[in-house]
Amino acid sequence: MSGRATSLHWWINWPRACSLVLALGLSTAALADELLVASNSEFSTALAAAESGDVIRLAPGVYSGGFSRSGLSGVTITSVNPEQPAVFQGGSFGLQLSDATSVTLEHLIFEGQTGNGLNIDDGGSYETPSTDITLRHLTVRDMQQGGNFDGIKLSGVTGFMIDRVLVENWGSGGSAIDPVGSHNGVIQNSIFRHASGASSGVRPKGGSKNIAIYANRFEMGAGEGRAIQAGGSTGPEYFRFIDGDSDYEAANIVAAGNIVVGALAPVSWVNIDGGVFHHNWLQNTGKWTMRILNENAGNNIVDTQNGVLVDNVIEYDSTAGWSRAANVGAETLPDTFTFARNQWQNAGGATNIDLPTTEIDGVYGAINVPRVGDQIRWDFPWGHWVVNASPNQANEAMEIAGSPNLLVATPGENAHFDPLAADPLTGDWSFTPLENNEVTLSPQSQMILVLPGVSSAIPQLPGDYDRNAVVDAEDYRLWKQQFGHTGTPLADGNGSGIVDLADYTIWRDQLAVASRLPGDSQMHSVPEPSSIACTAMCVAVYLVMAR
Structure with missing residues (x-):
């Protein structure tokens, strides 16, 4: 008998999205109006008319992109048949929801948009963010333009769960998921795949706070882009803070249990005080393992400091483009960073690591973390955390x-x-x-x-x-x-x-x-x-x- 897998929720005081994920919305669905749609016009009518408790179910088929709604509340949008999800194809965006509350999107595909695949935002009214948003079992793929276009764009969202989504081939200068001024969220159990370009996988910025990035798989091109970046470069007018905060790109960002394959730099800190990366497995690391940067020089934004990199497995090849462990930019405070118990292995020769500060109990030239395929067991004093970040298959028993x-x-x-x-x-x-x-x-x-x-x-x-x-x-x-x-x-x-x-x-x-x-x-x-x-x-x- 195999053990039973479970999804995880990271933030305490989680809103209704948490119960929706765990109970699959059954109590809501039992009272809901079922709005069954099979055409663009039917979906447009249902989206405009949907009220709290409604479930919009799309029949299999291709729908045009470009749908939008402001003020949607208490609604689930899903496919009639999860095995044949509805496809939103084309348009400058697939779907845009502004000032949304307690909304779930699941079992849908967005493809071929010329801008962002999916937009969730506050409609420009920073005082009224979208809240309690659940995105699960979505596919967002093949954006049709280069440049700064994202798979999933979150602008002013407080309280969100992104679970078991696949995002691949977003804009070459954008992100798979781009939280701007978004807070109290979990991104977990998902796959982010991009073959080329200076893109990023997940990049919370613009005042984003309290975001956990757990148990995902990032597949980036060899020496291409940044997989996980805490912070970034945001125009002053787009910052959205909570808790009376100010003057940072991101705060309280944690990435753990992820597998990162490739990337120019799997891990980056940019204008953040803190940011913890622990128990991740980094494979085929590109030019650098990490970057410590300031992309807001001269602005009243915190200098990058106090980052933590502990208990990770880091594989690199010094004969295949890897240069050094850390790329440190100007106007940063690398001597405030903490490094401990990382396991480093160089496929191209001796494992020699030069970090901004002395690592505590680092392991060089050996890896001692149980792994079967993509199923990894991380051991702790309290027990074990087992993660399977495989895109499509179960592994042998562990x-x-x-x-x-x-x-x-x-x-x-x-x-x-x-x-x-x-x-x-x-x-x-x-x-x-x-x-x-x-x-x-x-x-x-x-x-x-x-x-x-x-x-x-x-x-x-x-x-x-x-x-x-x-x-x-x-x-x-x-x-x-x-x-x-x-x-x-x-x-x-x-x-x-x-x-x-x-x-x-x-x-x-x-x-x-x-x-x-x-x-x-x-x-x-x-x-x-x-x-x-x-x-x-x-x-x-x-x-x-x-x-």
Whole structure:
């Protein structure tokens, strides 16, 4: 049995988009008007008339680009058949939504636009951003002009989730996703592919803040463009800040769990104070591994400083165009940067790295991160984060040591995942025991495996061995399955280091308490102790012989 993949949500106090992603909008859809459309005119009419709770479903086929709507709220736009998504083809843009609230776009294709593929913005009214936007299972491809044209343009969006999208061949001077003055967002489980040009993959700028870039795959041309860039160059009139902030291109940008293939520089910091890049795998790095730049010289914008590059795997070839680890521009503060525990490997010779500051515990010439295909296991004190950033296939099973001790964490509303924190989970989470010692993830997915005592989000009810906040027969099943296990197994209720009869007693007594609680109408059947004693005796004999 394989482990179960789960999508992740990063920011606490996530708006309705989070529950939509996790519940697939079922409660909304149950009350919604279904607006079925099969032509340009029908879609135009439905888009203009849609009200909160409506779901617009497009029949398979090709629709023209250039549709727009201001003030759309509480609406989902999707395809009738996700296996045959509707295609918005051509136009200067495919779809533009301004001042949108609680909108979901899913299972759609945008292609061949002459400008941006998809625009979500605030309509120029900076005080009223678009909010609670969910984009998932979208394809945006083959923009028809070079220059600064983006696959997905976010201008003044606060609260967004971008999940499992494919963006390829956007404008040669643009970005796959370009958040300008956008905040509190997650970009995850997605594929960004661009063959040539000085483009960028994801580039939050213009006052953007609190954006997590998690578990994506970037495929850039060899020595072409910047894959992940925190900050940029924005005209003064386009900055949009939150929290009373000012004077930076970007703040609180985190990129983790990504695979980057190619690029002139996989990682860049531009006019940002901070920016954390950790647990990414960088392959075939181009001329530089990173760039530290100031693209706002002479303006009242923070000089680039305090960036963090830790716990990454970095592969490069000094005989194939790689020049050095860091390209440092003028009017920056590279001596404020932190480098630690990165694993560097040079395919072209000796691994010699020169960084702006001394790296702490760097590893040179070796890689020691478990990987099967594109499925990577990142290990932490609290457990494991398994990421499959493959574009189209599941990988072979990956072994997970210590499986009797691990829980699969699934996010709920307001869930927050911070891999670098001692307690990585806050908000609402649910948990199930990992069934065996192997996991196989589907493409573009993730799994969080946590030890039982590492997070306050994990229920700590005596006898609740599967940590679902209920003492029931499933806890007995788990106790029976783990009977005799040593170490820190989930069913070790008294912390003695072994699952034994004492742990059964804890479960039995707590079950009796639960059965007496008001409102509990279930009949609880306690297994016969004679069979348990027999099992205990067999295990005891085995343990004595093992010594």
